[in-house]
Amino acid sequence: MPELPATRERILDAAEHAFxxxxxxxxxMRQITGEAGVNLAAVNYHFGNKESLLHAVLKRRLDGLNQERLRVLDELEAAAAGAPLKPSQIVDAFFGTxxxxxxEPGGDTFMRLLGRILTEPAEFISVVLAQEYADVLERFKQALFHAxxxxxxxxxxxxxxxxxxxTSYAIAGTDALRLVTDWQTEAADDGTDRLLPRLMSFLLGGLRAPLPEPPAKPKQRSRRKTP
Amino acid sequence: MPELPATRERILDAAEHAFxxxxxxxxxMRQITGEAGVNLAAVNYHFGNKESLLHAVLKRRLDGLNQERLRVLDELEAAAAGAPLKPSQIVDAFFGTxxxxxxEPGGDTFMRLLGRILTEPAEFISVVLAQEYADVLERFKQALFHAxxxxxxxxxxxxxxxxxxxTSYAIAGTDALRLVTDWQTEAADDGTDRLLPRLMSFLLGGLRAPLPEPPAKPKQRSRRKTP
DNA sequence: GTCTATATCATGATAGAC
DNA sequence: GTCTATCATGATATAGAC
Structure with a gap:
C-alpha cells in the first residue's frame, strides 16, 4: 500500500502534541487541524468527534505499550517456572517499560501526554483508560500478590x-518540577536518563516499606451495607 | 462586624466545590454563580475574573495549611535544639498536616481540589502555586537536607x-483509584482514616530507599553551556 | 456597592458544494 | 475525501440601571 492516508496520521500527530x-x-480543534495543515472538518470526518480523537491518540500508543508490558511479564514468569518473581522485576516490567x-525517539511527547491524561478526572477519560488498562493492571496485580x-x-x-x-507526576513533566526546585536546570538536562533509576529506587522503597500499624480498632468486623 | 458580605463567601464555597x-x-461561571445563588456578574465584580477567583479559593485554605506546616516544623526544630530531625518527623509535618x-469537617473537598490542581499544568496555575508554596518548600527542603x-x-x-x-494522586481521589481496583468499595469506605498511615509508610519507604547506582558514566565533568 | 441585562467572542459540530 | 460557510451553544467580561 503505497498511498498511505497521510491526513489521519498527521491529525493524530498534531493532536498528540496539542493534547x-x-x-x-x-x-x-482549530489548533490541531491548523498544526496538521488539514481542514477543520477533517477531524469530524475521520474520527467523528473530539472525544474519539483523543481515544484514537491514546490507543495508538497504549496498545503497543501494554502489549510490551505483558510480553515482558510473560517472559519473566516463564523463566521463573512457577517460582515467585522478585518485586523489582515486576515493577520494572510495568514502570520501566x-x-x-x-x-525512544518520539516517545517523550506521548509520555508527558500520558502523565497529564492519567491525572485528568474528566468523566469519559476515566472510562477510556479503564478499558484500555483493565487486563494489564489485573495481571500485574496478580503478579505482585504472588511475589x-x-x-x-x-x-x-x-x-x-x-x-x-x-510516576504520573514524574512523567507529566518539568512544569510541576519547577515547583520544588529552583536549580531546575541542573536536574532537568540529565532528566530522562537518570529519571528511571531514581524513580525505580523510590518506587521499590515504597513498595517494600514496613507495613503501617493498623489504627487500633479491634472491633468492627464484617460490616455490610445492603445496596 | 455583624453584617458579613455573604455573597463573597458563598461564591468561594461554590467555586471550591465546582473546581x-x-x-x-x-x-x-454559570455553574458557580448558579450554585451560589448569586448573579452571574457577581464573580467579576468581587474577584475580577475567573483566574483570580481560583487564586482566592486556593489562598483562603493554603494560607492556613502552610502556616500550620511551618508552625509544626518550627516546633520540632525548637524541641530538637539544633540536632537533626528524623525524616519521618519532617514528612509528617508536611504531608501529615x-x-x-x-x-477535618469541611476539609475533604479542598483536599481533593488541591490534588487535582497540583496536577493541572495550566500556565497560570503553576505560577500561583509557585508563589504560594515557595517559602514552605524551601524550608522543608532545608530540613530534609539537614536530616x-x-x-x-x-x-x-x-x-x-x-x-x-x-500524594497528589492519592488525595485527588477515588476516580483514579477506580482504575487500579475493582473491589474499590472495600478500600474506599475506610478511605481517609487509613490513608494517612498507608501513605506515610510508602513515602518514608521511598525517601529512605537505597540510592540508585549512578549510570556508569565516569567521564563528562563540568559540562557548561553558555546561555 | 450590588445586581440585571447585554455585548463580544471562541468553541465543537454540521450541511452541502466540489 | 475535502472544502467553505454557517449554526447553536456556552464562555468571559462590561455598561449601566438600581
Missing part, C-alpha cells in the same frame, strides 16, 4: 496506586 | 518531587 501541550479541554518507551505473599492484598493495591501517582 | 468537581476549565486537614546529610541534595529534591506526586 500534551494544552491537555484535552485546552486544545481546540513505560519509562524506556519515553526514551509478596506476606503482604495483605489490600496494601499492595494501595501501594500500586501510590506508585502510579508518583 | 473540585469539574476542575478549572470544566467549571463554568495536609492529610489531617482533609480529615539526611549523607544523601545527595539532588536526590532529596527528586524524592520530594516523587512524594508530592504520590
Amino acid at each position: 500534551m501541550a494544552h491537555r484535552y479541554e485546552g486544545a481546540s 513505560l519509562l524506556r518507551m519515553g526514551a 509478596l505473599p506476606d503482604v495483605p492484598r489490600e496494601e499492595i493495591v494501595w501501594r500500586f496506586h501510590f506508585m502510579l501517582g508518583a | 473540585m468537581a469539574h476542575r478549572y476549565e470544566g467549571a463554568s 495536609l492529610l489531617r486537614m482533609g480529615a 539526611l546529610p549523607d544523601v545527595p541534595r539532588e536526590e532529596i529534591v527528586w524524592r520530594f518531587h516523587f512524594m508530592l506526586g504520590a
